[in-house]
Amino acid sequence: MATIGDVARAAGVARSTASYALSGKRAISDEVRARVQRAARELGYTANAGARALATSQTRVIGLLAQFLPDEFAPAMLQYIQGVTESARDLGYDILLSSDPEGPAALKRITDSRMVDGVVLLNVAEDDDRLPVLRAARQPGALVGLPADCTGVDVFDLDFEESGRAMVEHLHGLGHRELILVSQPEHVVERGGAYVWRLRNAAIETAAARGLALHAVYGSSAQPEIGRELHALLDAHPEATGLLLNNEAAAAALPTVLHQRNLSAPDDLSVIGRYSDEFARTFSLPFSSIESAPDRLGRMAVRQLVRRIEKQDPEDAPHVVRFVSPELVDRGSTAAPPVGH
Amino acid sequence: MATIGDVARAAGVARSTASYALSGKRAISDEVRARVQRAARELGYTANAGARALATSQTRVIGLLAQFLPDEFAPAMLQYIQGVTESARDLGYDILLSSDPEGPAALKRITDSRMVDGVVLLNVAEDDDRLPVLRAARQPGALVGLPADCTGVDVFDLDFEESGRAMVEHLHGLGHRELILVSQPEHVVERGGAYVWRLRNAAIETAAARGLALHAVYGSSAQPEIGRELHALLDAHPEATGLLLNNEAAAAALPTVLHQRNLSAPDDLSVIGRYSDEFARTFSLPFSSIESAPDRLGRMAVRQLVRRIEKQDPEDAPHVVRFVSPELVDRGSTAAPPVGH
DNA sequence: ACTATGATTCGAACCGGTTCGATTCGACGA
DNA sequence: TCGTCGAATCGAACCGGTTCGAATCATAGT
Numbered sequence: 001m002a003t004i005g006d007v008a009r010a011a012g013v014a015r016s017t018a019s020y021a022l023s024g025k026r027a028i029s030d031e032v033r034a035r036v037q038r039a040a041r042e043l044g045y046t047a048n049a050g051a052r053a054l055a056t057s058q059t060r061v062i063g064l065l066a067q068f069l070p071d072e073f074a075p076a077m078l079q080y081i082q083g084v085t086e087s088a089r090d091l092g093y094d095i096l097l098s099s100d101p102e103g104p105a106a107l108k109r110i111t112d113s114r115m116v117d118g119v120v121l122l123n124v125a126e127d128d129d130r131l132p133v134l135r136a137a138r139q140p141g142a143l144v145g146l147p148a149d150c151t152g153v154d155v156f157d158l159d160f161e162e163s164g165r166a167m168v169e170h171l172h173g174l175g176h177r178e179l180i181l182v183s184q185p186e187h188v189v190e191r192g193g194a195y196v197w198r199l200r201n202a203a204i205e206t207a208a209a210r211g212l213a214l215h216a217v218y219g220s221s222a223q224p225e226i227g228r229e230l231h232a233l234l235d236a237h238p239e240a241t242g243l244l245l246n247n248e249a250a251a252a253a254l255p256t257v258l259h260q261r262n263l264s265a266p267d268d269l270s271v272i273g274r275y276s277d278e279f280a281r282t283f284s285l286p287f288s289s290i291e292s293a294p295d296r297l298g299r300m301a302v303r304q305l306v307r308r309i310e311k312q313d314p315e316d317a318p319h320v321v322r323f324v325s326p327e328l329v330d331r332g333s334t335a336a337p338p339v340g341h
Numbered sequence: 342m343a344t345i346g347d348v349a350r351a352a353g354v355a356r357s358t359a360s361y362a363l364s365g366k367r368a369i370s371d372e373v374r375a376r377v378q379r380a381a382r383e384l385g386y387t388a389n390a391g392a393r394a395l396a397t398s399q400t401r402v403i404g405l406l407a408q409f410l411p412d413e414f415a416p417a418m419l420q421y422i423q424g425v426t427e428s429a430r431d432l433g434y435d436i437l438l439s440s441d442p443e444g445p446a447a448l449k450r451i452t453d454s455r456m457v458d459g460v461v462l463l464n465v466a467e468d469d470d471r472l473p474v475l476r477a478a479r480q481p482g483a484l485v486g487l488p489a490d491c492t493g494v495d496v497f498d499l500d501f502e503e504s505g506r507a508m509v510e511h512l513h514g515l516g517h518r519e520l521i522l523v524s525q526p527e528h529v530v531e532r533g534g535a536y537v538w539r540l541r542n543a544a545i546e547t548a549a550a551r552g553l554a555l556h557a558v559y560g561s562s563a564q565p566e567i568g569r570e571l572h573a574l575l576d577a578h579p580e581a582t583g584l585l586l587n588n589e590a591a592a593a594a595l596p597t598v599l600h601q602r603n604l605s606a607p608d609d610l611s612v613i614g615r616y617s618d619e620f621a622r623t624f625s626l627p628f629s630s631i632e633s634a635p636d637r638l639g640r641m642a643v644r645q646l647v648r649r650i651e652k653q654d655p656e657d658a659p660h661v662v663r664f665v666s667p668e669l670v671d672r673g674s675t676a677a678p679p680v681g682h
Numbered sequence: 683a684c685t686a687t688g689a690t691t692c693g694a695a696c697c698g699g700t701t702c703g704a705t706t707c708g709a710c711g712a
Numbered sequence: 713t714c715g716t717c718g719a720a721t722c723g724a725a726c727c728g729g730t731t732c733g734a735a736t737c738a739t740a741g742t
Contacts, residue, residue, distance in 0.1 A: 003728055014692045019730060046453035051728035053391030054697045068423055078419040082409055085440040097438040099426040112387035223625025252624055259600045283593055284564025344698055355722045392698035395727045
């Protein structure tokens with residue numbers, strides 16, 4: 001494999017000249033630059049990443065720390081990953097993907113060995129044990145998911161409070177008086193998944209303020225349990241006319257459940273979920289929903305991270321905590337409650 | 342950040358001695374080794390990955406080239422990625438993930454710059470344009486998916502021929518005489534997705550040999566089209582008693598379709614699919630299926646790749662082309678055809 | 683004719699590891 | 713007592729880039 005020394009020799013110049021000719025960091029005469037570029041092309045020269053990293057202390061690699069948790073919804077995870085890898089590529093970075101369940105240890109190894117210029121953390125828990133490691137690292141970090149303490153990192157997340165409010169307001173505006181909210185399993189909350197209670201509490205609060213009855217429950221994250229639970233819920237609250245879903249498995253199971261009960265949305269029941277449009281398309285979910293935009297969050301995290309890496313911001317720019325406003329995708333599954341309610 | 346020079350100084354030895362003490366590649370007295378290790382620990386020393394790669398020409402990173410194609414089924418892709426990252430971690434490697442649509446260019450850049458010790462290609466097409474680049478690279482490669490030409494690479498894939506045969510044989514054994522096979526969209530075939538016709542042709546052949554009628558069609562990869570197509574198919578072939586699905590979207594859509602037609606499996610129709618158990622669990626698919634084992638294929642590819650990287654095989658060990666035998670997961674959706682057929 | 687100037691290019695050092703050959707030193711056998 | 717041997721350690725070179733300061737050279741100014 002050709003080195004820059006080979007290129008320099010072929011072009012009849014010093015190594016440093018070849019380097020400058022290729023990088024453009026110093027003025028080089030047109031003639032020499034052309035010679036160097038030609039030699040590089042002919043030898044098929046590509047810089048050795050390790051050597052360059054050693055010399056520049058820059059790897060142009062971003063670490064992506066995902067955690068494949070048992071209850072995490074897989075398709076959404078892939079969308080995060082996709083958003084991150086794509087925007088990284090657009091900005092000239094590669095992605096080092098770690099799914100090590102030993103998150104803190106993996107993060108420490110990757111940052112200490114300087115394999116990456118920065119790090120994106122997915123699935124951030126309220127009290128995420130990777131955060132102390134990240135703060136101690138020399139590289140900047142961007143999070144997808146809101147932890148309790150945001151100091152020293154840039155944070156991106158869907159505005160779950162506003163999402164909860166919006167869902168309730170929407171159905172309230174249509175005249176509904178009794179709602180059911182199905183959240184993710186409770187142990188997701190216990191594990192630190194703050195988004196669950198952020199949406200839930202906001203929904204409960206809004207419902208109370210509007211004088212609505214809201215039955216807020218935790219649902220399983222897989223079939224067939226969630227199907228049974230949905231049946232039980234509808235049995236238990238026959239007066240409820242609105243169903244809010246913050247649980248992908250429940251959304252996936254609901255069409256069958258409605259069929260089995262011979263119900264349809266929005267005629268018998270108004271339904272509104274919170275999941276990604278991609279997910280909705282893949283499974284043709286007919287329910288209006290708050291778009292959770294995982295790919296967009298991934299892109300935002302990478303963009304901000306790269307700005308920090310490349311110090312486009314003034315040295316100590318304040319860290320950002322940005323909430324993406326929920327957008328309601330109307331698929332026509334909500335309407336005024338059936339007469340008689 | 343501490344370098345090995347700092348460690349050596351703190352321990353009062355030469356850099357080389359510190360290196361040997363930590364790597365164990367030469368005999369070092371117990372006393373000195375202990376001193377070095379202690380110094381390393383106290384200084385929080387971690388070797389610089391770039392420097393080590395430069396010195397050893399080894400990165401302990403594996404490149405993972407995925408392609409997020411519009412019709413590829415997302416959850417399956419995540420399972421491949423998961424299998425690859427997990428087994429890589431177990432073997433002491435990190436994963437550099439690329440989803441660049443410019444596959445050949447990305448592969449060339451990654452291998453030429455020696456960021457990786459080897460490469461796993463997902464989604465390999467019959468005439469994959471990444472293969473020439475891979476063969477020209479100095480690093481070994483492992484594929485998931487069967488190309489037309491396997492020279493110079495290790496290949497892993499599900500045995501789609503055997504899968505097609507097994508599905509047909511299974512229903513034949515139960516007494517069915519007329520079957521429908523729904524494959525992925527035809528443009529997946531045109532793009533080089535050989536697995537589609539491999540299963541399809543084998544199924545057609547087996548059906549012919551057994552004297553069965555088999556209606557083999559291509560289906561859409563998303564709802565709601567695929568739902569409509571399934572309805573049309575069942576309308577068109579009222580005498581068919583068995584349905585074979587090599588199309589995840591069709592499997593996901595079928596429960597609703599059956600409901601709408603007031604049919605149930607296996608009483609009215611025997612159904613057998615080809616998808617992963619994980620997928621089946623997430624969506625509670627009640628259909629027996631050939632397990633496509635994406636995570637297992639990912640693991641196998643990485644294991645073999647690492648053996649090549651570490652030259653555990655004799656220098657020029659023949660390249661392997663391994664087909665995973667299909668395993669039928671019985672979910673009780675097949676039985677003898679209803680009487681009268 | 684001589685120097686100041688600016689444009690190019692060169693040489694050497696450095697990044698932080700690994701590895702090879704040489705050196706040191708104590709123990710042991712003759 | 714001396715040479716030999718083996719174990720432990722050291723020093724230097726090397727991997728392949730980047731970057732800084734110095735050197736070269738032609739041109740322009742006086």
